[in-house]
Amino acid sequence: MAGKNDKMERIVALCKRRGFIFQSSEIYGGLAGFWDYGPLGTELKRNIKDAWWKDMVLSPPPGPDGKDIQMVGVDCSIIMNPRVWEASGHVGGFSDPMIDCKECKGRFRLDQVFHVLLKREPNGEPFAACSVESDSPDGAVEAAEAKAKKLSKKHGGGDYVAEAISFESVMTSEELRANLPCPACDKQGCLTEPREFNLMFQTYVGALQDHTSVAYLRPETAQGIFANFKNVMDSTRVKVPFGIGQIGKAFRNEINPRNYTFRSREFEQMEIEFFCHPDEGRKWWEYWRDVRLNWYEHLGIAGDNLRPREQEEEERAHYSQACIDIEYLFPFSDEPQELEGVAHRGCYDLSKHGQYAKGKENAFAVIDEQTKERFVPHVIEPSAGADRFTLAAITEAYTVDENRASPEFMKFHPRLAPIKAAVFPLVAKDGMPEIAEPIYRQIREEYTCQFDTKAAIGKRYARMDEAGTPFCFTIDGQTKEDGTVTVRNRDDASQERIPKEGCLKYLKEKLAR
RNA sequence: GCGGGCGUAGCUCAAUUGGUAGAGCAUCAGCCUUCCAAGCUGAAUGUUGACGGUUCGAACCCGUUCGCCCGCUCCA
Secondary structure, eight states: OHHHHHHHHHHHHHHHHHTSEEETTGGGTOOTTOEEEOHHHHHHHHHHHHHHIIIIIISOOOOTTSSOOOEEEOOOOSBOOTHHHHHTTTTTTTOOEEEEBTTTOOEEEGGGEEEEEEEETTTTEEEEEEEEEOSSHHHHHHHTHHHHHHHHHHTTOOOOEEEEEEHHHHTTOHHHHTTOBOTTTOOBTOBOOOEEOOOSOEEESSSOOSGGGEEEBOSOSHHHHHHTHHHHHHHHOOOSSEEEEEEEEEEOOOSSOOTTTTTOSEEEEEEEEEEEOGGGHHHHHHHHHHHHHHHHHHTTOOGGGEEEEEOOGGGSOTTOSEEEEEEEOOTTOSSOEEEEEEEEEETHHHHHHHHHSTTOTTTTOEEOTTTOOEEOOEEEEEEEEHHHHHHHHHHHHEEEOTTSSSSEEEOOOTTTOSSOEEEEESSSOTTHHHHHHHHHHHHHTTSOEEEOOSSOHHHHHHHHHHHTOOEEEEEOHHHHHHSEEEEEETTTOOEEEEEGGGHHHHHHHHHOO
């Protein structure tokens, strides 16, 4: 494993040295879970987002029937009405107080642990107690059966009645808590007081800071799309089936951000919500699964490191009918990590907003003009992490070849490369810079390009290798004689000669989608 | 959030254990250089992660805090 971590450390070092990724506010000691993209990283990430937008929203592959599919884009605000997060379940379901066991390090949701009292009939005198995890009091009694039997035996056996009390009611008293046993290890008095673990960042809207003005930074971009479903339908003439795409920041106050930029507290998502007839959910889910997988492969995230993994039924959210995680094996882990999930979410989200948005009960149903059928569309959600893809592109591109002058270089897909080309005079004299400069100016009109006259040519090539620049045009002594320049290919350091007027055309051909 | 380790120039590391922080690489300038990090000359670079304490004196000892790494935990 040392070798693997070593690789990750080298990648992190290269990213800093060459200006791909910096720690946020580094001069003040940084802040866990936040990262900045430097000049090269910014170009790389923008290329990724542009490729996604172009390939998924502006010009997506033909649908299952071979015809064009309908896609439009939105760009929603980060702070929304807090009711959105009640409807989505982010406020209710994921802000529960938790308690920890200091002994066994177990963590429990306060509303899912119960104190089970064993009472002796007929006077109902409790003689023993234990704790268990369960989602209901009845379930708690059942779950406590084995523990209760043991406890009963310890206290002389005989008949008893078990009664479950929620921890919520017991925890209010310091005295009672001091004696509560842990549901996992049964040790007494080692539980912490209940603590809130809401993963949403909170803020206040307006000058008044109280509970009436609380708002949240969105923990996902999807809800802005759902909330605008009707607006998009009313303003664009799209009809089901169609999709809405969005690229934007989202925020999760992760307990423990780790693994470089992989689990950040501020991150960018590239999401599609595709709306279709309930009967066609499976078909569209398969379409998007294939489209998304092909996209990664097309951009060079291919081979053994890319691991699509269909989720088992137990693993999926209760409303989800199918889900595939597109995972990537990063050097920092033995387990593949999720880059994207393509989920079949049924009508869960639209129905929820129908319930929560007052007077909008019918806003999310559509009518099929042919059959007059009225239905709430089902949703297929390909949700990708832009920063995760960026990190995958970086680790996938990172190549070691000790035989080269540049033993480390970045083999980005040309479409993703931050710098597309460099123009070098072989030496800074004999009129070579004068020939090179106009070529550089011409390329710069359309592509990121660098011009460098300094240092030995090998050093300049090596610098471009670390930046992942796929092509370098070099003006040499022969250029003045026959008007040709050399093109150096990053991947194998091979060279060919082309007419000096043909540099831009050459790039256009190589960088075509 | 818990336990363990760590923090010195952009990077890799020194500093005789409490006595004014230095080297290589990289960077920049000049010379030289006709295809893969060559050479020569010169230059710049640090509140030793931050804050506080002990001391005549702290990179070094103590406390707090921030960050990084490893293992748990978490990951809608």
